[in-house]
Amino acid sequence: MxxxxxxxxxxxxxxxxxxxxxxxxxxxxxxxxxxxxxxxxxxxxxxxxxxxxxxxxxxxxxxxxxxxxxxxxxxxxxxxxxxxxxxxxxxxxxxxxxxxxxxxxxxxxxxxxxxxxQITFLLSLGQKCSSAMDLKVPLQCSLNMLEGDTGCALWPSSLFLSEFILSYQEVFSKKFCFEQIGSGVGLVGIALLHVGASRVECKYLPWESASKRELQDYGPEIILGADVIYDPHCIPHLVRVLSALLSPTSSEPKGNGANCCGPTQDTDDVDKLIRNKEEEAPVAYIATVIRNQKTFDYFLRVAAESPLSVLDITEMMKPSMSLLPYMLSYDRSSVHLLKVSFLCN
Ligand SMILES: C[S@@+](CC[C@H](N)C(=O)[O-])C[C@H]1O[C@@H](n2cnc3c(N)ncnc32)[C@H](O)[C@@H]1O
Missing domain, CATH: 1.20.1310 (5 helical Cullin repeat like)
Incomplete structure (x- = not known):
């Protein structure tokens, strides 16, 4: 801006x-x-x-x-x-x-x-209320983008995902949210707690070695990931982790009746995309900057070969206003938001 x-x-x-x-x-x-x-x-x-x-x-x-x-x-x-x-x-x-x-x-x-x-989400903007309602998140970040396997720096997709969570609070409120797929410095987890997620888990989870059983035992309702699609070597592991977390055999996701849903056909229906009713199966929201088109296409291909549906919902779910208008270094338009769910046969 x-x-x-x-x-x-x-x-x-x-x-x-x-x-x-x-x-x-x-x-x-x-x-x-x-x-x-x-x-x-x-x-x-x-x-x-x-x-x-x-x-x-x-x-x-x-x-x-x-x-x-x-x-x-x-x-x-x-x-x-x-x-x-x-x-x-x-x-x-x-x-x-x-x-x-x-x-x-x-x-x-x-x-x-x-x-x-300190990242300040200006929730008070346009609300005619005091800045006391703004969310201020203190963080210790590395300036070395590669430190901690890239997890010690703050990446734009986590800003985007946090804005998304804070703009659609009703989707995440009272839900068991799981950000174990590359939670980095923890900004998204703090946004989730702010909107009243019932439980937020941020743990070290190597995709290559996490067992299907271990993943299915978590049984989260919503899975989040920011800037995790960038290394082609890790993509098959990432897709496997997502499939296990979203799979219908996952141990009873809290508040879930039916365990799986097909891809949303009517992508114009914003209500369908954000609704979070009791019967809805677990979903993953992945925010990503497409730095290398081939790598991203590879992710889509591997996901298509697995039982996952991937929808780009960036345009439909755009928050009505930026909560970080002062962050001129943050290019919101570079981030895509994907909704990933498990496909029924
Ligand atoms: C670019 S950083 C993004 C960090 C944070 N989500 C953000 O947006 O600020 C990528 C994250 O994915 C994690 N990651 C990459 N490959 C991984 C793997 N094979 N297993 C587990 N985590 C991995 C990194 O440790 C790091 O936390």
Whole structure:
């Protein structure tokens, strides 16, 4: 989203700025939101807000990487303000000088590459209610996208899936939800708890070795996965795991009468797609960025050879509004949402 594209109120634009700062958005996006909050320039009010409301909020929670981030933001801010006729507030120079002089321990930076982020889902937007109802999720993430078999970083599909869960709360409320297929830093699990899922399981589950029996014993009602379709070697295992979790022989999914359902033929029927009545069989919602079309096609092929139906429900289930409008680095349009269910003969 272009920061200047949507006019927003003073309060909203300051909320965006703070939310973006706490989410550790890249400096150029933050500067753009700072300009938007100042009505086109980074006014002294905006600078003071960054010092008083944003930076202060992170003191005591952040890591060495957060200090590095703040130093960089302050530097970019000063450069941006100095390049105009606006005045740089004295405290901004002082704060920058402070971050210049504190030791950024290279050893610590190397050993602990975690950064503290707070992802704020703006549930209050357009609701005429206080920002107290916004969901604030503190996370420790790695900047190394490959660390922990890619599970230590935050991926866009988990932002998308969390927005989906928070937008269709009734689908997940009081359900046993299972995010053992690559839960990463746990954002989706927290969103599920927020909407009142009856049980949320996030465990280490290697797809290759998980036994059918073990998987069937879980008996979840809803299975979730974000950004798990990317390695062709793992795809047959992933499909096997999904088939076992969704299979009619799974031990009694809570609240389930009939155990299997065919593919939804009437894909225009949004109600059918979101309904979560007692008799509905378990389903999986998988959010994915298609980085390699061949890999994605391979997933569809393997799924087609198994008893699974895969529907792309991205367009139909688009949340009416973004809950992360300040996250300019997050390209929502790159994510697809798939609904996977077990096919009857
Ligand atoms: C790209 S990350 C996505 C993490 C998280 N869902 C998110 O969206 O932020 C992929 C996840 O799939 C998990 N994964 C990949 N291959 C796996 C396998 N063979 N068995 C179990 N988990 C696997 C990784 O450990 C990681 O948590």
């Amino acid at each position: 272009d920061a200047g594209a949507e006019p927003c109120s003073d309060v909203t634009s300051f909320l965006y700025l703070k939310s973006a700062f706490l989410a550790m958005e890249p400096a150029h996006f933050l500067i753009s939101l700072a300009r938007q909050a100042g009505g086109g320039s980074i006014t002294t009010k905006v600078q003071t807000f960054i010092l008083e409301d944003c930076i202060k909020d992170i003191v005591g929670k952040g890591t060495e990487l957060n200090n590095k981030y703040i130093k960089n933001i302050l530097q970019k801010l000063i450069v941006a303000v100095e390049s105009t006729s606006d005045i740089v507030v004295e405290d901004l120079y002082e704060k920058f000088a402070y971050y210049l002089t504190i030791q950024l321990d290279d050893q610590l930076l190397e050993e602990n590459n975690r950064i503290y982020k």
